[in-house]
Amino acid sequence: MYPVKENGGYSVVHLTGEVDLNCSPEARRVILDCLRSNNPLLIDLSAVTYIDSSGIASLVEGYQVSRKLNLDFGLVGVSDRAMSVLHLARLDQVFPIFASVEERLKRDLPREE
Amino acid sequence: MIPVAIDKLNIKELPAPPGGALEVVRACGLEHTNAKLLSEKVAKSPTLALDILRISNSAYFGFPGEITSIPHAVTLIGQSALRNMALCIAIKETLKPDQLPAFPVADYWEAALRRAVCCQCLAEEVGQDGDSGFSAGLLQDFGLLVLFYLNATCTSEWPRLAKLNPDDRYDLELQLFGTTHDKVGYLLAEAWKLPDELKIALGHHHESPPDDTPAGAVEICKLTQCTDWMSSVFTAEDRRKSITMSRSLLSDYYGMDAAKSDEMLDRLGGRITQAASAFGIEVGEQIPFDSLIREANLNLLEENISFQEMTWHLEHTIEEKDRIATELNRELELAREVQRSLLPDESQKFDGLVGLNVSAKAVSGDFFDYYKLQSGQTAFCIADVSGKGMNAALMMAKVSSLFHFLGKSIQDPSRLLGMLNREILETSIRGMFVTMVAGVYDPATRRVRLANAGHLPSVMMRGAQMVGAYPAKAPPLGIMPGVGYTAEEFQLENDSSLYLFTDGLMDERQLDGRRSDIDGLVEVFARHSRTAPTERLQHIVADVRVDNNKTGDDITILLIED
Numbered sequence: 001m002y003p004v005k006e007n008g009g010y011s012v013v014h015l016t017g018e019v020d021l022n023c024s025p026e027a028r029r030v031i032l033d034c035l036r037s038n039n040p041l042l043i044d045l046s047a048v049t050y051i052d053s054s055g056i057a058s059l060v061e062g063y064q065v066s067r068k069l070n071l072d073f074g075l076v077g078v079s080d081r082a083m084s085v086l087h088l089a090r091l092d093q094v095f096p097i098f099a100s101v102e103e104r105l106k107r108d109l110p111r112e113e
Numbered sequence: 114m115i116p117v118a119i120d121k122l123n124i125k126e127l128p129a130p131p132g133g134a135l136e137v138v139r140a141c142g143l144e145h146t147n148a149k150l151l152s153e154k155v156a157k158s159p160t161l162a163l164d165i166l167r168i169s170n171s172a173y174f175g176f177p178g179e180i181t182s183i184p185h186a187v188t189l190i191g192q193s194a195l196r197n198m199a200l201c202i203a204i205k206e207t208l209k210p211d212q213l214p215a216f217p218v219a220d221y222w223e224a225a226l227r228r229a230v231c232c233q234c235l236a237e238e239v240g241q242d243g244d245s246g247f248s249a250g251l252l253q254d255f256g257l258l259v260l261f262y263l264n265a266t267c268t269s270e271w272p273r274l275a276k277l278n279p280d281d282r283y284d285l286e287l288q289l290f291g292t293t294h295d296k297v298g299y300l301l302a303e304a305w306k307l308p309d310e311l312k313i314a315l316g317h318h319h320e321s322p323p324d325d326t327p328a329g330a331v332e333i334c335k336l337t338q339c340t341d342w343m344s345s346v347f348t349a350e351d352r353r354k355s356i357t358m359s360r361s362l363l364s365d366y367y368g369m370d371a372a373k374s375d376e377m378l379d380r381l382g383g384r385i386t387q388a389a390s391a392f393g394i395e396v397g398e399q400i401p402f403d404s405l406i407r408e409a410n411l412n413l414l415e416e417n418i419s420f421q422e423m424t425w426h427l428e429h430t431i432e433e434k435d436r437i438a439t440e441l442n443r444e445l446e447l448a449r450e451v452q453r454s455l456l457p458d459e460s461q462k463f464d465g466l467v468g469l470n471v472s473a474k475a476v477s478g479d480f481f482d483y484y485k486l487q488s489g490q491t492a493f494c495i496a497d498v499s500g501k502g503m504n505a506a507l508m509m510a511k512v513s514s515l516f517h518f519l520g521k522s523i524q525d526p527s528r529l530l531g532m533l534n535r536e537i538l539e540t541s542i543r544g545m546f547v548t549m550v551a552g553v554y555d556p557a558t559r560r561v562r563l564a565n566a567g568h569l570p571s572v573m574m575r576g577a578q579m580v581g582a583y584p585a586k587a588p589p590l591g592i593m594p595g596v597g598y599t600a601e602e603f604q605l606e607n608d609s610s611l612y613l614f615t616d617g618l619m620d621e622r623q624l625d626g627r628r629s630d631i632d633g634l635v636e637v638f639a640r641h642s643r644t645a646p647t648e649r650l651q652h653i654v655a656d657v658r659v660d661n662n663k664t665g666d667d668i669t670i671l672l673i674e675d
Contacts, residue, residue, distance in 0.1 A: 021500070021501060028543070028544075053497070053499035053500060053546075053548075053616070054499060054500040054501070056499060056544075056546070057499040057500055057543060057544040057545055057546060058544060059544070060499075060544035060545075060546055060592050061543055061544025062544070063544075063592070063593075064544060064592070064593075088569065088570075088584070088585070089548060089567035089568070089585060089588060089589055090567050090585045090586065090587055090588045090589075091567065091588050091589070091592075093587065093588050094588045094592055094593055
């Protein structure tokens with residue numbers, strides 16, 4: 001069960017540990033639940049030690065759904081390990097990425113793609 | 114309904130018994146009593162005298178000849194039996210049907226009489242005074258009648274109570290009335306100044322009597338406790354429990370075996386009918402004990418049958434599961450065959466290209482492809498669908514078909530990836546995406562032109578040295594529209610090889626952003642650089658599986674080398 005916290009009008013989902021084929025369905029559920037409540041969403045990846053393509057797919061789906069719903073979406077505090085996966089696949093070009101929730105809040109408008 | 118708490122119960126609220134009958138009951142309990150004194154007490158109440166004469170002449174006692182005088186009756190039936198008669202009459206007079214409208218008093222009486230007879234039989238069986246047993250049995254539930262008298266609105270609950278075994282009934286009483294029949298019975302016995310041993314039996318046939326209780330009274334408590342369960346055999350819905358419990362109590366208290374206790378239960382029916390006619394109480398037809406036990410056994414049998422059915426269902430379910438698993442495996446095998454057919458023949462090197470796909474499961478989300486274009490060039494690709502299993506496999510089938518078809522007319526890899534991205538985006542679900550390297554190789558000029566959509570870098574090796582890497586410059590297919598993919602073009606020297614591979618070849622869990630895991634893989638490529646291409650790929654895969662100790666990922670590798 002991944003914790004969700006409210007911060008500055010955002011739901012912040014904290015993914016942790018190894019987000020692989022076993023855990024990504026739960027990550028997906030939590031992410032989509034937040035979006036269903038019409039909240040802009042930030043996903044904190046600071047405690048992610050490993051993420052595989054199914055985990056990335058959960059992020060991608062969250063990203064795609066948030067665009068459809070016109071909700072702001074971003075990744076925050078991305079751990080080195082998660083970042084190396086994102087970078088290798090050039091997913092850093094897809095997801096808005098911020099150092100922290102506070103960093104995101106400093107910007108007034110959602111980042112345009 | 115407001116439950117009557119026992120401490121709030123006012124003795125004055127309790128029904129008052131007819132004085133005459135009660136006086137006889139008390140006189141019977143006196144130590145120095147005698148037939149003359151008792152006869153006088155009986156004679157004081159003409160209705161009581163008549164009743165006693167009638168009962169004495171009934172078949173219940175079976176005395177020869179007609180008894181016409183009270184002293185004669187009293188002498189013949191004896192002090193204890195007289196007490197029982199007087200008690201019966203007293204309580205019958207106390208609560209008449211009109212005082213409890215809508216309450217089936219006859220039912221209650223039948224149950225009370227059954228207890229009386231049951232307690233009497235048991236007392237006789239175990240060498241105690243049968244008449245004392247009769248009184249105790251008769252009265253042990255009287256508290257319940259009083260509770261209904263005080264809480265007339267609960268009358269409708271009687272049918273429910275009547276069907277329960279003693280323990281469950283006790284709990285329901287507590288719930289309905291806030292108190293129980295034994296507590297009220299005890300109060301009543303006190304109010305009516307009934308003999309002590311009766312009082313104790315009324316108050317303690319569910320809970321143990323106090324430690325200082327005289328031995329005789331303790332024995333009556335045991336009798337009434339057994340009686341409660343034994344008589345519930347005839348009334349409770351769950352007869353089996355009542356029979357089991359009766360047998361167990363009789364065995365514990367009196368060392369009786371099951372056959373003996375059943376035999377006693379069997380005798381009760383006839384005795385009840387007799388007593389009922391003697392005391393002028395209406396009772397229904399008594400169900401023979403053997404029918405009751407048959408019914409209880411039948412229930413047991415039904416439960417066994419249900420258990421058997423359950424076992425059967427379970428076996429059936431397991432068989433069904435196995436059947437479905439076999440069917441699924443067959444389907445998977447077919448899916449694997451279809452997938453295989455989408456890949457080029459791995460055993461043949463084709464214009465300098467060779468590939469290998471090893472799937473972790475029956476079906477794979479990885480694939481590679483190459484085929485000859487009209488221009489004489491070779492189109493090639495390697496791709497990895499996110500996730501595993503059937504959804505990835507189906508997506509793989511779609512993407513490989515698209516590549517195979519579109520690649521023939523769109524020979525610019527960057528345009529081809531753009532087109533594939535649009536196609537995949539249209540139907541992609543659940544965030545599924547595809548990483549892919551697509552390219553064209555010209556064997557005549559040894560030029561390679563490729564574009565990378567979020568896939569791992571392609572690696573160029575010269576002998577044991579890595580001389581080039583072509584990482585992704587744009588994200589995977591199927592994530593967002595309008596992505597611009599750029600192609601790179603380079604020369605593949607005649608002593609060089611280009612490796613394209615999926616992440617099954619890398620130990621991703623080691624990936625930490627500092628040491629590129631590709632270094633490790635390059636070492637493996639270098640180790641086998643002198644082996645012939647087809648065998649080399651097999652050795653590389655085998656090595657990687659040993660090094661990374663993982664077999665759970667699909668592995669695909671494509672080699673271009675001339």
